[in-house]
Amino acid sequence: MTPLPVATPRETWRVVWDLTARRKRALIAALGTLVLGTAVGLLAAPLLGRVVDVVTGTLPREALVHAVVGLALVAVVSGVATAVAAAQVARLGEAVLADLRERFVGAALGLPQLRVEAAGAGDLTSRASRDVGVVAEGVRVALPTVARSAVTIVLSLAGMALLDWRFLVAGLLAAPVQWHTVRWYARNARVVYAAQREAVAELQQQLLETVEGARTVRAFGLRQRHLGRVDRRSASAIDLGMRGANLLTRFFSRLNLAEFVGLAAVLGTGFWLVGSGEVTIGAATAAALYFHGIFNPVNAALGLADDVQLAAAALSRLVGLPDAPTPPLAERAGDASVTVAGVHFGYDGTAVLHGVDLAARPGEHVAVVGANGAGKTTLARLIAGVAPPDAGTVSAGAVYLVSQEVHVFAGTVAEDLRLVQPDATAEELRAALAAVGALTWVDALPEGLDTVVGEGGHRLSAAEGQHLALARVVLADPPVVVLDEATAEAGSAGARVLERAAAAALAGRTALVVAHRLTQAAAADRIVVLDAGKVAETGSHADLLAARGRYADLWAAWSASRPRGDTARS
Numbered sequence: 001m002t003p004l005p006v007a008t009p010r011e012t013w014r015v016v017w018d019l020t021a022r023r024k025r026a027l028i029a030a031l032g033t034l035v036l037g038t039a040v041g042l043l044a045a046p047l048l049g050r051v052v053d054v055v056t057g058t059l060p061r062e063a064l065v066h067a068v069v070g071l072a073l074v075a076v077v078s079g080v081a082t083a084v085a086a087a088q089v090a091r092l093g094e095a096v097l098a099d100l101r102e103r104f105v106g107a108a109l110g111l112p113q114l115r116v117e118a119a120g121a122g123d124l125t126s127r128a129s130r131d132v133g134v135v136a137e138g139v140r141v142a143l144p145t146v147a148r149s150a151v152t153i154v155l156s157l158a159g160m161a162l163l164d165w166r167f168l169v170a171g172l173l174a175a176p177v178q179w180h181t182v183r184w185y186a187r188n189a190r191v192v193y194a195a196q197r198e199a200v201a202e203l204q205q206q207l208l209e210t211v212e213g214a215r216t217v218r219a220f221g222l223r224q225r226h227l228g229r230v231d232r233r234s235a236s237a238i239d240l241g242m243r244g245a246n247l248l249t250r251f252f253s254r255l256n257l258a259e260f261v262g263l264a265a266v267l268g269t270g271f272w273l274v275g276s277g278e279v280t281i282g283a284a285t286a287a288a289l290y291f292h293g294i295f296n297p298v299n300a301a302l303g304l305a306d307d308v309q310l311a312a313a314a315l316s317r318l319v320g321l322p323d324a325p326t327p328p329l330a331e332r333a334g335d336a337s338v339t340v341a342g343v344h345f346g347y348d349g350t351a352v353l354h355g356v357d358l359a360a361r362p363g364e365h366v367a368v369v370g371a372n373g374a375g376k377t378t379l380a381r382l383i384a385g386v387a388p389p390d391a392g393t394v395s396a397g398a399v400y401l402v403s404q405e406v407h408v409f410a411g412t413v414a415e416d417l418r419l420v421q422p423d424a425t426a427e428e429l430r431a432a433l434a435a436v437g438a439l440t441w442v443d444a445l446p447e448g449l450d451t452v453v454g455e456g457g458h459r460l461s462a463a464e465g466q467h468l469a470l471a472r473v474v475l476a477d478p479p480v481v482v483l484d485e486a487t488a489e490a491g492s493a494g495a496r497v498l499e500r501a502a503a504a505a506l507a508g509r510t511a512l513v514v515a516h517r518l519t520q521a522a523a524a525d526r527i528v529v530l531d532a533g534k535v536a537e538t539g540s541h542a543d544l545l546a547a548r549g550r551y552a553d554l555w556a557a558w559s560a561s562r563p564r565g566d567t568a569r570s
Helices: 009-021 024-041 044-056 062-110 113-119 121-163 165-212 214-219 223-275 281-293 295-303 305-319 376-383 413-417 426-435 439-443 462-476 492-506 518-523 541-547 550-561
Strands: 338-347 350-360 365-369 391-396 399-402 480-484 510-514 526-531 534-539
Touching (some): 009 062, 024 062, 024 121, 044 121, 062 121, 121 281, 121 305, 165 214, 338 376, 350 365, 350 376, 350 510, 376 480, 413 426, 426 439, 426 462, 462 492, 480 492, 518 541, 526 541, 526 550, 541 550
Parallel strands (some): 365 526, 480 510
């Protein structure tokens, strides 16, 4: 497999900055409110210092009232401003995340199918699911925390300098330890987490290949080989996860050392300055509170370095996809014929197709049948351009593939259909649904075409999902269509409905139909029988039955397993 590209850190942050720069006003407003709330909150330290000076007799008792009132005002103003700032930062982050998602989806849809197959579906799906989730969590948790922490640290250090510049120098003694710790962690963690994301993607790809190709795996005796690969890739992902946990433990132990060094230096400096009469006990107390007050922000910001590293690794995988325009799905290129000549193809060194020849004239419907593992789906994928043959040639115009994998996209029925024709009118959508016999049940939905389906919406059956897929064929209007067992997941009654829908969708087009139900094969213009990756027979339904060969055996076995009346030709 050839993994999809991953962006460099510079490329990643350039994209993030470009997306953020589109919302300059929101960025300035969020930062301004955040600075205001934090600055007001930091006034609590000198006010508490004044309380100490009152207790020690440095200030008159009347100053205590002013200090207490000031602390109350600080609590209210700081709390309100900080809450507003947190909401603004979160809103800005969500907006940038939405733009990033749209960019990723556009880039993913623009990838050539062969490039996706070369990387493996697990690479792309892990980016669309796991990586998007990691980045979203970073935006919702890490971004507001890091922003507040950074402002608090800067303003606290400024407050220490205003009390006495020597407090600032003492506090900064912790900085070299923290700086070295962060550099050490960033250098090591980025490599580990990037490798972990790749390992998880490879594991997901292996699981997809094993599960989706279960019948092929069993047919060719590849069970132990695939289980061994799953074990190895699982072990690799676990090992990298443990390495990351070990790095994090060592990271926090070094931060604790930095805290000890800094606080000891500030307290020692305060003792010296108070003893020499250069500052009051209250000022030394305020300086200690300032430094102690940045413990939590520093630890929060640096502690989130783990999440930041994970998010950065995930972000670079999302940004790494080239930003390309989505190609049209129904582009007519060349004529509507299909020619397969001397094709050989195999998976993982195991040959599946052996010198297959097949031709379909424009407008002809060809059915491909055979036992499990005969190579039917593999041939369909080669004709659809999903993968190139190992040897031989495949020639076809623009091909539209409808597989047995049913997926209903989250959104309305209209949006689901417009995936292939974004500008389609409601009348065109209804006409496509009517052409395949789906308009009746769509109109019966709570909101008709505007009914939300898919994740979180109205649940559609497998047959209804395939019905929508066949309506999209009508909307896309391709010259060549490949149906890969597109009625296999429906029951007998549903399959007959889908067979009629498929016949309507394929009318006037060249079609290659991988037939799970042999009634579809019987209705085709010509039937190609595959056996162990080779063409065993070809001819019409009647001719092949009369020949009493492999197809006749398949028809007899299939007919015997069907309910009475279910084998009638469509």
